[in-house]
Amino acid sequence: MLKHLLIIVVAAALAGCTQPEPAGLAADTAGDNGVQTGRYVLTVAEDEAGGVSSERMQAVVKVLQSHDAKSVEVLEGLPTIIVTATPGAIAAAEETGLLLAVQADGLSAPQ
């Protein structure tokens, strides 16, 4: 699963994506089993009807929890989940095919 995440990152780099570097990844903390965790923000994709059902949200949450995510927060009224978890858990969530976007919780500065 880590391999999948690596592939995504490399593909993004090759595609010339200019998103801010995922600061959360760089600032991970060691989890209970020694694997580093980081904070991520996930966007769940809309279904064919153009909405995001609670079932889709829960399906993602279940996967994250089954991979021992340290915290999972579903934002009310939004297709957004804030999660502190290992890269493996994030990769597992991506494998559900339910995610539109995965982003390490990046940083912005006053401009």
Add this chain to the structure above:
Amino acid sequence: MPFLFGRMQRNSALICASILAITSVIGVTAQAQEEDAQKKEQEEKALRAPTLPGLEPALQAAPAQGVAPRLQTVPKPGLPGVISGPLPQLTPLPELGPLELKLQQTDLAVRVIVQYNRAAVGQGTSRITAADVATLKADKLQFANDQTRAFMTQRNIGTFRPIPNLPLATIEVTRSQLSALAESGQFAMIVEDKLSAPTLASSGAVIGVAEAHALQARGAGTTVAILDTGVERTHPFFGGRVVEGACYSSNVAAQGAASVCPGGVTSATTLASSGPCTGSASCDHGTHVAGIAAGDGGAFDGIAPLANIMSVQVFSLFTDAVGGPQNCANASRPSPCVLTYDSDQIRGLQRVNARRAARNIVAANMSLGGGNNAGACDTDVRKPVIDQLLANGVATVISSGNSSRVNAVGSPGCISSAVTVGSTTDADSVSSFSNMSATVDLLAPGSGITSSVLGGAFASKNGTSMAAPQVTGAIAALRSLAPDTPINDILATLRTTGINVTDSRPGGTIARRRIDIGAAAEALAPQEDCIGYNLSAVSLVDRGATAGWTITDGRTSMFAFGSKRAEGEAALAIIRKYGFDRTCYIARPQPTMTYLLAGGAASNAAHGAEDCISFNRNALQLQPVGSQWRLTDGRSSILMFPNNSEGQQAIDTITRHRFNRQCYVGRPGPSFTYWLAQ
């Protein structure tokens, strides 16, 4: 007393602005060279920065950091009060001409700014070369100050005020004392301490703020959300209009991040929780941004001075550690610094959405960002909440970034559904620091913008951070003028009424409209049905049996009173008292509402014995009563209308003009009615 204090602070800000202007003018060349060096250094740093390459250095082209930008001739980010770089070579003393000329014309003292020469501060023997700030020693500076103070005392010059940590001071001198100063041998420069107009006022003139305000586009009844470093809600510029607050901040020890919310909590939704953060020079950023959008001062205003403010503090305090995370360093900021997580921004925007209806929030300002994105970044996780807000009539206004890019903007400004704002100068060229790309929606002044900072003071800052709130304020102002106009139509009006500005920097090709709020307000202003009259010719005349006592300006008969002469005289006194010069109507020829305006605006209630009934304009509603519609505030009936449309027009009119009392002459059965605001 608070007012006086505000004035003093403002004067202090003007003095500072004078000093900054002097150093700026003299130091153009040196600054340009140093900026080039800084840019190169920043680019190199960005290439090797492992975690946050997107965060652009704040210093380049004087972004909105604590130190006033024009003084930034230093090669690295300076801390307030820290001497860290050379001041430029200054004008030699022989060029005292303009000052001497001025003093020849007055016996009054004139305040001057002096700068020590090298000899005065122990940097050599030169008495014509300005002291070098980079190598200035505090004890030598103290010695020079002591020497100067003694010199002044000896000559009865009593207003010597050193400027801390700089080889500068202000002194008030008369004609005879000026020559003594020049002969003291202490100074490389003596120039008049000139006054500068607040730049928010000058940028306001560029974008037509006065014209918009004259049309009552001032933000009344709206709220702007400021997602930033918190807002000093007691600042006199806000007049108690910071009405809503929240704080979202993170404790992530592994990243050196600590919450700045009260008590270190990670979220709070109280007004008290949304004050300015502490621990970083950037903690005045939110107060400055809020002032641009909605400040209301005696000398100058923000764009929407009647709008309320929701302060949403979304930053966390980061501290770099040896061998640990270097988030501040990677962002080219001194540690500790404030940065904000995507997730805290999302929570903040979500809170804005939750309070949208209760506060009539029309725009959320995010003067923040990082990275460089050549195109749209619509997979960004902040897009769903920005989309949700837009669908609910709230524009999210985001600065384009200060990286001087001609083909990229920062994130989240790259989100296509956000309103991305680049910066221009008052001369309508793209600011040197501003990012530009096809993603930029609008331009607004962001160079040298004076606004509120902490401690009730004012200061000037540069940055796209300063441009974005001009658009945020414009949206609030326009919405107050046209409450029923959808947000997309307001944005479209801003996009079509402004001045086209093309990026003329090397490689720049993008052209966007610099907002013109006056023109936008004119385009959106409801066409009121009014008849104007010549106030200076207004009188009460007897038109005989047909009309009786009539108020006329000699051309138009305005109000008829029949035999009630006393009521006609009372009405005439009211017209003159408030300067009413036009009568406006809803639904002529059988008007269901008539109101009087003075110069296109409502008049505020004045002291005096007038027969008025006040009402709550924020609670107006139409209730069906048989075949009619009653306009009520829930307590009393205000007017009746034959249809809902005319009633709605009345609500819009009352809201736009901020009427909150209906007044009469001759109740019951009044012969004359008028409306007043407060």
